[in-house]
Amino acid sequence: AITIDPAFAEAYHQRALAYASLELWEECLDDCRVTVGLMPQHYCAQATMGHCLAQMGDLSGAANCYRHAMAINPRLKKDLLEITEQVEASLMQMSAEQAQAAPMKLAGTTRGLDVA
Secondary structure, eight states: OTTTOTTOHHHHHHHHHHHHHTTOHHHHHHHHHHHHHHOTTOHHHHHHHHHHHHHHTOHHHHHHHHHHHHHHOGGGHHHHHHHHHHHHHHHHHSOHHHHHHOOOOOTTTTSOOOOO
């Protein structure tokens, strides 16, 4: 799909989810960035980017992505609010250096988000 239509944002997001399921965080993050570049209001890509950043140890970046996703689609709060609070609590307990280097395992972060 990406070869046929390189401007198809959802194709990049679906590939990002595949990368996430393989724990290929850099590749996932790259595709999420392309998705958001093509479609800035893609809240699922914002949330997926948050999951990648959390796994890579950038908790501040993860919290920002989660907050941005919730701002775009407030119905995500039931899925992301607890994760965002966990990330922010961890940030409060860690120094700035540790926050950039310590990956955080979040339960269920590669599953689909319930936005209904």
